[in-house]
Amino acid sequence: MTSIRIPVLAAADIARVTAAVALLGDNDTESVLAAAVPSLEEDDRAAVARHATFDHVALLIFPETFDGLPEELARHGVEVGAMTPSVVVRERLSSRYAVPTADLTVGILRAPVADRSGRQCALEIFAMVTPPELEHIAEDERRFGRENHIALAVRQPDAVLLRGLRETITAAMRPDGGGYNGYENSTVLYFRDRQHADPDFRRLELISSGRFPSLLATHQRESCSGTELLRLMTGAWATQAIAAAAELRLPDHLATNPDLPGLAAATGADQPSLARLVRYLTALGIVDTSGARHSLTDLGELLRSDTAESMRSLALMYGGPFYRSFAALTEAVRSGEESYAKVFGSHHFAHMAADPALAELFHQSMAASNAVFAGVTRGIDFSAARTVVDVAGGNGELLARILLANPALRGVLMDRPHALAAAESRLAEVADRVTLVPGDFTESVPNTGDVYLLSRVLHDWDDAQCRTILATCARNMPAHAELLVIERLLPESGDSGSLAIPWDIHMLCNTGGRERTESHYRALLADAGFELLDARPLPLDAHVMRARRLDNGAVGRVPEQRDTV
C-alpha cells in the first residue's frame, strides 16, 4: 500500500531555500562586502575581509512540524546536519509578535554549500514550528524577510578586534540587535540597511565564537532606534549641565574640594541636587568619580577658568544666549532670518555692542577655540611680510599670537570700537608693534598690510554682505598683499562628521550667516576680484584659505608657506 506524503514545507519556503542556495553560490567574502556595505572606503572593506570570512546565508522557514523536515530538504538537494535550538531569533520573534518564547519552537539547521570560489560555506536555516495559530508570523516574515541575512564569521575573535569591526560596519549600516547562543557558544551582531536596494543584502551578521557581554550590550542599546533618538533629543541637557557646572565654577572648586560636602559649600549649592549634577557630569565624561571623591577628567579640565585653554566662556555662551536663540530654531528655518535678533531685539553684534559684559564673554569664548590659531602660527610663514592687518580681529587673540611668533612683524587690528577696548589688554605684550583701528569693514580697511586676515568673519554674513566685505578688502589691499580667510568648510558632499554642519545651524540662529563649502568661498572671492590659491586644514575642522587679488601681476612679497599645518 502506498502512503501519500504530505509536504512539511510550503512551496513558498522551498522556493526561498532554493534562492538562498543560489545566493551563496554567487558570492564570496569580497562580493558580499561590496554588495552589503558599498559606502565603506575600500581600505575599510579590505580590513574587514582580512578578519572575517563569508560564512553563511540565512533564512527563516515555517514547517508545520520538524518531523520529516531534513528529509524534505534533502529531496530539494539540501543536506542538513543535526538541529540546534535557536536563542536569538526565537527571542526576536517573541518580542516582535508578542508571543511568549515558551510558545515558540525555533531550531537551526545547517547545510554545507560552496561559495563562488568553491570554499565551503553554509546555508543556515531557522525553522519555526508553525501551527495554524502562528501562520500570521509566517506570512509576515516571508513578506518582509526580517530574519534573512548574510553572515561573516570573525576568524580569531577578541573583544578589541570585534569592537573595531563593529565600529567599521556601523559607519555603513545600523546596529540591528544580536545575542549570545549558549548552545553554540557564539555571539552574533546584526546590522541593517533598511534602504538597501537589494533585499538580499539588507542585513549582515557578524558571528564570533565566544561571549562578549559588554560589546553585545552596547550593540543592543544602539540597536534600539528609540534610545538613540532619546539621546539626540536630550542633547540640550548636556549643554545645560556643562553650563551649570561652569556657572557654579564647579571645575575650579573641584581641585580643592574633591568631596560633595566641601564642593556644595564652595559652590553654594544644595548638596543632594549637586550630587545628581555630579553624577550626570560623570556620565558625560566631565568628572571622574571614585567612591566619594570627584576629580576633573581631561575634558573637565578645559572648563576651569584659570587655564590658557579654558573653554568656560564657551560653555556659558552655548548654555546662555546661544541656547536661547537656538530655542527659536524653527522660527529661523521658517523665516530664513536669525532668531537671535527676535529673541534679544537686535542683531548679535549690535546687541553685544550695547552690553559690554556680554561682549567680553563673547570675545573670550571666541578665544576659546585657540587651537585653530595655534595652527595658523605654526603653519603659516609670515617672514616675508612687514605688516599684518587683522580685519574684524575681535579681542586680538590671533594677532597677538602671530606677533609673538614673528618678532619683526607689525600688526593692525581693525574692529568695531567696543571690540577694540577688549583687545587692548590681550595685545599689551606687543603694544609697541600694534595699531588699533576702529572701523567698519563695509566701508574701508587699512591699506598698509602685506597680509590680511579675515578670521571667522565671513560666516557671520550672507553672500551679499560677504561680497561687500571682500570688495572693501580688494579695494584697499595693496596689489601684492595676500588674504587669509579662516573658516570651517562644509563638505562638498557626504561626510556627516564635519563640525561645519552643526555650526551652519548655529550661524543660522545667531548671526544670519552660514558655513560654506570651499567652492562657495572660491566663487565669493572671485566675485570680489580674488583668486583662491589653496585651502589648508587647521585644528577643530577649520581651514585657512589663501587668496590674492586677480589683478596682482607681481606676487613678489607674498610670503611662502610651510607645508600643511
Ligand SMILES: C[S@@+](CC[C@H](N)C(=O)[O-])C[C@H]1O[C@@H](n2cnc3c(N)ncnc32)[C@H](O)[C@@H]1O
Ligand atoms: C566672530 S567674531 C571674529 C573675531 C576674530 N576674528 C576671531 O576669529 O576670533 C566677528 C568680529 O566681527 C566684528 N564686526 C562685526 N561687524 C563689523 C563691522 N561692520 N566692521 C568691523 N568689524 C565688525 C565683531 O566685532 C567681531 O569682533
